[in-house]
Amino acid sequence: MTKIPEETIEEVRSKTDIVDLIGEYVQLTKRGKNWFGLCPFHGESTPSFSVSEDKQLFHCFGCGASGNAITFVMDIENNPFTEAVSKLADRAGIELGIDLNNSSADSRKLENQSMIEAHKLAANFYSHLLLNTVEGEKALQYLEQRGFSREHIENYGIGWSLDDREVLSQLLQRKKFDMKEMEQAGLCIMKNDGTGYFDRFRGRVMFPLHDDNGNVVAFSGRILSDSKEEAKYLNSPETPIFEKGRLLYNFHHARLNVRKTGKVILFEGFMDTISAERAGIMNSVAVMGTSLSDTHLTKLKRIANQLIICCDGDNAGWEAARRFAILAQQKGLDAQIALLPGKMDPDEYITTYGGEAFAEKVIGNPHSYMSFTMAYYKRSKNLSHENDVLQYIHEVMEELAPKVSPIERDLLLRQLNTETGVSAEALREQLTKTVGKIAKREKTAEPGLQTVPQMDTFRNRKTTSVERAEKFLLCHLLTDVQLFDRVRDEHQELFNREEYATIFVKLAAFYEEHKMPDFHRFAESLEDRELRKIVMEAAMLERDPEYAQQEIHDCIHHLEKHRVTVKIDRMMHESKEAEKMNDYTRALELAREIIQLRKSLSAM
Numbered sequence: 001m002t003k004i005p006e007e008t009i010e011e012v013r014s015k016t017d018i019v020d021l022i023g024e025y026v027q028l029t030k031r032g033k034n035w036f037g038l039c040p041f042h043g044e045s046t047p048s049f050s051v052s053e054d055k056q057l058f059h060c061f062g063c064g065a066s067g068n069a070i071t072f073v074m075d076i077e078n079n080p081f082t083e084a085v086s087k088l089a090d091r092a093g094i095e096l097g098i099d100l101n102n103s104s105a106d107s108r109k110l111e112n113q114s115m116i117e118a119h120k121l122a123a124n125f126y127s128h129l130l131l132n133t134v135e136g137e138k139a140l141q142y143l144e145q146r147g148f149s150r151e152h153i154e155n156y157g158i159g160w161s162l163d164d165r166e167v168l169s170q171l172l173q174r175k176k177f178d179m180k181e182m183e184q185a186g187l188c189i190m191k192n193d194g195t196g197y198f199d200r201f202r203g204r205v206m207f208p209l210h211d212d213n214g215n216v217v218a219f220s221g222r223i224l225s226d227s228k229e230e231a232k233y234l235n236s237p238e239t240p241i242f243e244k245g246r247l248l249y250n251f252h253h254a255r256l257n258v259r260k261t262g263k264v265i266l267f268e269g270f271m272d273t274i275s276a277e278r279a280g281i282m283n284s285v286a287v288m289g290t291s292l293s294d295t296h297l298t299k300l301k302r303i304a305n306q307l308i309i310c311c312d313g314d315n316a317g318w319e320a321a322r323r324f325a326i327l328a329q330q331k332g333l334d335a336q337i338a339l340l341p342g343k344m345d346p347d348e349y350i351t352t353y354g355g356e357a358f359a360e361k362v363i364g365n366p367h368s369y370m371s372f373t374m375a376y377y378k379r380s381k382n383l384s385h386e387n388d389v390l391q392y393i394h395e396v397m398e399e400l401a402p403k404v405s406p407i408e409r410d411l412l413l414r415q416l417n418t419e420t421g422v423s424a425e426a427l428r429e430q431l432t433k434t435v436g437k438i439a440k441r442e443k444t445a446e447p448g449l450q451t452v453p454q455m456d457t458f459r460n461r462k463t464t465s466v467e468r469a470e471k472f473l474l475c476h477l478l479t480d481v482q483l484f485d486r487v488r489d490e491h492q493e494l495f496n497r498e499e500y501a502t503i504f505v506k507l508a509a510f511y512e513e514h515k516m517p518d519f520h521r522f523a524e525s526l527e528d529r530e531l532r533k534i535v536m537e538a539a540m541l542e543r544d545p546e547y548a549q550q551e552i553h554d555c556i557h558h559l560e561k562h563r564v565t566v567k568i569d570r571m572m573h574e575s576k577e578a579e580k581m582n583d584y585t586r587a588l589e590l591a592r593e594i595i596q597l598r599k600s601l602s603a604m
Helices: 007-015 019-024 069-076 082-092 107-132 132-147 151-155 167-174 179-185 252-261 271-278 292-302 315-332 346-353 357-364 368-377 387-401 406-420 426-445 464-478 481-490 498-514 519-525 529-539 544-579 584-603
Strands: 029-031 033-039 049-052 058-060 159-161 188-190 197-199 204-210 218-222 234-235 263-267 284-287 306-309 334-338
Touching: 007 082, 007 151, 007 519, 019 033, 019 049, 019 058, 019 069, 049 426, 058 252, 058 529, 069 082, 069 519, 082 252, 107 132, 107 151, 107 159, 107 167, 107 179, 107 204, 107 218, 132 159, 132 204, 132 218, 151 271, 159 498, 167 179, 167 197, 167 263, 179 188, 179 197, 179 481, 188 306, 197 481, 234 284, 252 263, 271 284, 271 357, 271 368, 271 426, 292 315, 292 387, 306 357, 315 368, 334 368, 346 357, 346 519, 368 406, 387 406, 387 426, 387 529, 406 426, 464 481, 464 529, 464 544, 481 498, 498 529
Parallel strands: 263 284, 263 306, 306 334
Antiparallel strands: 029 033, 033 049, 049 058, 159 204, 188 197, 204 218, 218 234
8 A cells, every 4th residue: 555655644643633633522621731521432431531732642541542633533433544544634634645545445445435426426416406407496496485595405415306217327327336336325226127227216305414524425305295105205225334323414513513512402303403403503413213323322422411302292202202311311411301392393393483482492491301201101191080190100200210319309209299299208108119119129130130330440450560660661762762772782571561562572663664753653553452552651651851761770670670570480480390290400400590580689
């Protein structure tokens, strides 16, 4: 593969603001000079992930993950070095000027790139048909009647697919796309007789769907009429570049505003997100379909502290909101639910009452999980009937008793008292019984398991003096070529841990090629993520230049003593084994060597 010039790599690194980059993945808050957030590389509830704006480096005090902008992309996206540099170069508007897609390139990546280029072509084609042709006038009028301005249409890339079986397929063929790949990409379908292809989308208003990087990867097409014979919306099938469980509509646009506000609004459908943005709400996303995946929630948790769920006001919307809220709670997100009156959907509410009312009365006044749950169970009850009262109290307590705090339990009892007229004493007694019953049920259901509180094992682990010496010595070796040469010439097998010994060998090769120290480039050259972590963590250690020589001497001295101690232990074991085998000559030789090693150890 063609090598990226060193000066280009340095330009990419220097023109990438690491706070801005990591902020696209992690919700960061400034404390003092640095920014902090929840580490994306290990689960934690207390932020230990630090990003230094001055040094353009990140470090997790929990798991030890460390690095710069390039290694962050390598680790978070699981990309090789060249691909990470290429992504950041595109992001910074830097032309690499080389072809990375030569004979050693990944064929699957090339195939996916072809699919993305085809979707870009299709999106531009559909947009042109809507805005600039007679055939698109009816669809354009439909959108304008629904409140879309030309600016909105262009911003969202909305288009129109002709009611023609083969117009896009023929365009793709003329542009030399592999039609089998285009079928896999969901843009066309093979004819029954196998003689060619026809378009998947025909006679529909086309809404492009984007991935996290802003590439069009799929479409949702809406018919103009409300015919019951055809589905109102037709979505692209799942493909190598489009998975419903990974894609959130508008994530690429909303991410920056979510990071600024700390809040993200989750809708059921992409039209609700478009309506919300037209009303000035710029931090919303939508699921594709009605399923909210763990991947969706992980994405949202990285950039938001609070999730506001807003679904339709009908029964299906209530069920979706409850399902989303439960999943968000399980993921540790602060979930609130914005309720709509009657059976309205967000788009209908905005059209009827306006965007300002929606922002203030609906999104600006969400219900807590507890309040929503109580409203959910009360919907189908008539609290003037005794049986409904008993069922309501039972359902609410079963749902909320194990999940809410003591203060929320007190609020729960007060609200139930007000709504049902049942005395506070009776409710409190019932709540105690419910909590006990749930605890007993969980205990008997999993007799061999005990709930263990989460602990940050990384933070609680103590490092040994040998590990500290290895880390500090590596820190100096990363910035001093002469020291490295001296250590290599004068000391054998100085590092105890295998990872450090491996890094030492790789650093030798790096200095042979580059001659000058550069821990950024060295870390970026390592394919193994764990080795990169060790290098960057060592490079970020604080050290006093005034005492550098003394620190180096102490580290080498400590490691040499440890090396001799380990050797003595090994030889003592060999001596005992020799005695067991009645090889007394070998045992005597080992004993003499052990004595000499102990003398050298005492002299150190």
